[in-house]
Amino acid sequence: MAILTLPATVGSLEGPDERASAIAAAKAGDLDAFERIIRQYERLVLVTALRLLGNLADAQDASQEVFLRLYRNLGKIESGGALPSWLYRVTVNVCHDLRRKRPAAAPMEDAFDAPASDADPQQATVEAERRHALDLSLRRLSEKERAALVLRDLEGLSTEEVARALGSSQATVRSQISKARIKMKGFMEHYFRRRA
Amino acid sequence: MNCREWEETLALYASGDLDARRAAEAERHLAACAGCQIFASGLLESLETMRAAHRQEIAEAHYAALRARLLSRLRPVAWWRRGWLRWAAAGVVAAGALWLAMAARVLLRPAPQPVVAFVRPPAPALTATVQRVRPAPPIRAETHPRRKPAAPAEPLTVRLVTDDPNVVIYWITDPRGE
Numbered sequence: 001m002a003i004l005t006l007p008a009t010v011g012s013l014e015g016p017d018e019r020a021s022a023i024a025a026a027k028a029g030d031l032d033a034f035e036r037i038i039r040q041y042e043r044l045v046l047v048t049a050l051r052l053l054g055n056l057a058d059a060q061d062a063s064q065e066v067f068l069r070l071y072r073n074l075g076k077i078e079s080g081g082a083l084p085s086w087l088y089r090v091t092v093n094v095c096h097d098l099r100r101k102r103p104a105a106a107p108m109e110d111a112f113d114a115p116a117s118d119a120d121p122q123q124a125t126v127e128a129e130r131r132h133a134l135d136l137s138l139r140r141l142s143e144k145e146r147a148a149l150v151l152r153d154l155e156g157l158s159t160e161e162v163a164r165a166l167g168s169s170q171a172t173v174r175s176q177i178s179k180a181r182i183k184m185k186g187f188m189e190h191y192f193r194r195r196a
Numbered sequence: 197m198n199c200r201e202w203e204e205t206l207a208l209y210a211s212g213d214l215d216a217r218r219a220a221e222a223e224r225h226l227a228a229c230a231g232c233q234i235f236a237s238g239l240l241e242s243l244e245t246m247r248a249a250h251r252q253e254i255a256e257a258h259y260a261a262l263r264a265r266l267l268s269r270l271r272p273v274a275w276w277r278r279g280w281l282r283w284a285a286a287g288v289v290a291a292g293a294l295w296l297a298m299a300a301r302v303l304l305r306p307a308p309q310p311v312v313a314f315v316r317p318p319a320p321a322l323t324a325t326v327q328r329v330r331p332a333p334p335i336r337a338e339t340h341p342r343r344k345p346a347a348p349a350e351p352l353t354v355r356l357v358t359d360d361p362n363v364v365i366y367w368i369t370d371p372r373g374e
Binding site for chain 2: 031034035038039042043046047050051056060063064067068071127130131133134137152153154159174175177178179181182184185188189
């Protein structure tokens with residue numbers, strides 16, 4: 001059975017050496033180096049926050065807080081390899097705090113790239129439908145289930161990494177993931193059957 | 197285990213979250229159960245739909261906005277752009293302007309008329325010695341001396357004897373002629 005995993009990061013720091021030197025420079029106060037780190041991990045943080053919160057404005061606020069915390073805690077980051085795990089954990093915590101402070105999210109449709117003018121309109125409609133279905137189905141999950149599913153199935157973390165990011169045991173995470181997948185399947189089938 | 201109970205196992209099997217032993221059990225059940233094959237197929241389809249939606253990129257402008265917000269918080273602000281310093285500078289300028297206005301008002305005011313102060317000299321200390329003061333001679337400054345009032349004069353009586361002894365004339369007169 002094929003397992004689709006997504007690259008969690010898209011950025012300019014390709015190798016571990018380059019990442020480590022950027023972190024070292026940022027620790028020394030080099031803001032340009034910190035900007036390179038932001039570019040490296042902004043997709044990881046913003047998309048994860050968007051999936052957890054369901055709203056771009058909230059996701060941007062959360063992402064800003066995550067990177068500010070990173071800047072303040074650069075001294076505690078031992079290596080570049082530990083950074084993604086740290087960022088996922090902090091993103092989940094920040095989103096959890098934000099969700100407690102703010103009411104339910106508004107739709108996230110405006111966050112995505114507008115289809116190109118020469119794009120197939122039918123394809124654009126299908127993609128918009130998928131985004132809408134994903135958004136609605138994520139809202140039907142509990143906070144823990146949503147976080148586990150986003151990190152495992154959308155961001156492609158291992159069960160062990162998800163457990164570390166959520167501060168749970170692997171058994172708990174597996175249980176949350178399986179329940180979340182079953183709920184998602186039920187909602188998706190219902191959603192697209194009604195549309196058809 | 198009925199098919200309902202297999203759902204959670206198949207949900208984990210769908211993304212390789214089972215250990216080898218349990219994965220083999222799930223495969224054996226799937227091979228024999230048409231209902232669970234449909235369930236697993238639907239599960240994979242929903243997962244693929246989710247992932248396809250997730251792969252769609254967020255517009256670059258949103259990342260740029262996030263970066264701009266972040267870096268504006270982190271970059272050191274020039275001292276003249278810092279909020280509190282701007283207020284302090286404005287306060288200093290305002291105080292200077294007020295001081296200049298007051299100085300100009302004082303300097304440009306017309307000169308006041310000199311005021312003569314009457315200062316009462318301190319009273320001389322009383323001394324116990326008594327000086328004998330010779331009285332000053334009377335000043336005779338009278339240019340028109342006043343006549344001394346004369347003592348009342350004796351009336352002048354003139355007795356005139358006539359030939360007739362029975363007639364005697366007395367003439368009494370004031371010697372000052374009054």
